[in-house]
Structure formats: structure tokens, C-alpha cells
Amino acid sequence: MPSIVASGLRERHPDNVAMEQVLSRQEASEAVEDAGWRFLLGTLRTSVPVGSLAQAIAVAADAVAVSGDDADQHLRVDARPNRVVFTLQSLEHAAVTTSDVELALRISAAVNGTEPGFGTAAPRSVQVLEIAIDALDIAAIRPFWKAVLGYAAEAGADGPEDPLVDPVGQDPAIWFQQMDEARPQRNRIHFDICVPHDEAAHRIDAALAAGGRLVSATRAPAFWVLADLEGNEVCVTTWQGRD
The missing domain is CATH 3.10.180.10 (2,3-Dihydroxybiphenyl 1,2-Dioxygenase, domain 1)
Structure with a gap:
């Protein structure tokens, strides 16, 4: 549901700098569900199956690259030989914001053939x-x-x-x-x-x-x-x- 950002939930600062908006639980869940993410306790999470630690690091690097300057304040990564778990949350708000949704969609588009999902090549999904x-x-x-x-x-x-x-x-x-x-x-x-x-x-x-x-x-x-x-x-x- 990428229309979350375009529908007016995102306001503009007087100097035209976009301001992130905290989303409700329902909004956050629906905004990323089709992209393979889930909303858990004020965070967005996804698990990406990989075949090696080297691939995990490469996938993590791709996610950091597309997140740009927002990575440090929103993205957390747990890289293992069989999976990479991404977590998104605004550290400033301790909540999911429109910026986190945008980053989730960017990361999903940038994982180079590995698809965010739940349970694929892993004993369980995110929790x-x-x-x-x-x-x-x-x-x-x-x-x-x-x-x-x-x-x-x-x-x-x-x-x-x-x-x-x-x-x-x-x-x-x-x-x-x-x-x-x-x-x-x-x-x-x-x-x-x-x-x-x-x-x-x-x-x-x-x-x-x-x-x-x-x-x-x-x-x-x-x-x-x-x-x-x-x-x-x-x-x-x-x-x-x-x-």
C-alpha cells in the first residue's frame, strides 16, 4: 500500500523538507504487508533467505545503500549464513513512520533476486x-x-x-x-x-x-x-x- 505516503499522511515542512509521520498499527501493517514485511511491536521486520554469510553481508550492504542517510536512524540488520533479518523503526519516535515504510519498499526492491518473506529457507519467520x-x-x-x-x-x-x-x-x-x-x-x-x-x-x-x-x-x-x-x-x- 505505497499510497500511504502519497495520500497526505506525509506533511511538508515550511521549507519543503518532507516530515515523517508516525503511523497507526493498522496503517503500518497494511502499508508493507504485500512487500513481505510484518509489523511487530512498533517495528517493521522481514526475513530474507540467503545461501551464505557472504551473500548475507552483500544483501545487507544493498539495504544500507538504498537507505542512504536514513540507515543509521531507522535500519537494523541481523545477518546470518542462512538469513538476514531487517528491522525498521524511527529511533527518534520509537515507532514506525512514513519514512520506515518508504525504506521497506526500497529494500524490498533492492535485494537482488532474494525475496523478503516468512519461513522460506528458515525454521520460523520474524518475531x-x-x-x-x-x-x-x-x-x-x-x-x-x-x-x-x-x-x-x-x-x-x-x-x-x-x-x-x-x-x-x-x-x-x-x-x-x-x-x-x-x-x-x-x-x-x-x-x-x-x-x-x-x-x-x-x-x-x-x-x-x-x-x-x-x-x-x-x-x-x-x-x-x-x-x-x-x-x-x-x-x-x-x-x-x-x-
Whole structure:
């Protein structure tokens, strides 16, 4: 849906310099879906299958080249011998913008015969893992987790209850869930696995077939709560159902 940029979501600065606009979840997802990207937790991601590390580096270099001066502030690359994962997000806004959509379409057109996609020549597609910590007093425990992990606040979100992220982008983000009362007999740290919206049902079915159980689907499709045989919980999440 390249018309996102042309339809007026992009404004003009008085001196005619284009200004990027933050997109809604729906807009971001629809804008790149046909180009082989998926919207996950405020980012655009795609996985490009490759045959060697040398090819992975070449594909990454092509993406950086077409991104130009915007690469450093928007593009992140994970290059492996069998795949390259591209992530796009405006670091200034900590969100997906019209600039990220433009870059996604440029990168898709520049991968020289390798097609962005999901699951091709790879065991799974793109996903994002977060760790959720339940707390009675989030402001009191947040500094501990920030210090012990060497984490930092996201751009524009350094309040006493805001999430924490790895400043070098290697490890999962941490967010804090408000508890109403103590739960000493229940786990208070759980994983959130964010998957493409069109893959959630398959992931849940696989987890249930592997011995899990469905705890709750009341907030689906934003998230489903699953548990293993001993009650340890994980949420399978998507961007849908959050607006």
C-alpha cells in the first residue's frame, strides 16, 4: 500500500523538507504487508533467505545503500549464513513512520533476486520476544532491573513505570505489569512472544499440541495467555485488537 505516503499522511515542512509521520498499527501493517514485511511491536521486520554469510553481508550492504542517510536512524540488520533479518523503526519516535515504510519498499526492491518473506529457507519467520514482570510497586523495582541488566529507556518514554530496552538491541525488552495484590503462589515473570498477526493461530495450535493449555483468550487477538503443564505462562501477542 505505497499510497500511504502519497495520500497526505506525509506533511511538508515550511521549507519543503518532507516530515515523517508516525503511523497507526493498522496503517503500518497494511502499508508493507504485500512487500513481505510484518509489523511487530512498533517495528517493521522481514526475513530474507540467503545461501551464505557472504551473500548475507552483500544483501545487507544493498539495504544500507538504498537507505542512504536514513540507515543509521531507522535500519537494523541481523545477518546470518542462512538469513538476514531487517528491522525498521524511527529511533527518534520509537515507532514506525512514513519514512520506515518508504525504506521497506526500497529494500524490498533492492535485494537482488532474494525475496523478503516468512519461513522460506528458515525454521520460523520474524518475531519479537519481551519479558513481562508483574509488580505491586513498578517505580520501586524498575531502577533495579535497569541497573542489573544495563538497560535504558526507550526514546521519549522514561517515566517511573515505562518499559526498558537493551541500548544495543541484542536482548529482549522488559515491561512491567501492574498487580492489584500479591500472588506468592503464581509466577510473576512471563514471556510475551509477538508474532505476525497471520501466524498467531498456527503458533498457538503448535503450543497446545505440545502439551500446553489455553489460560485465557479474552483479550485476543491482542494476546492469548498459554501455560505449560506446570502453570508457567506465556502470552502470544499480535498488533491487532489494541486500538
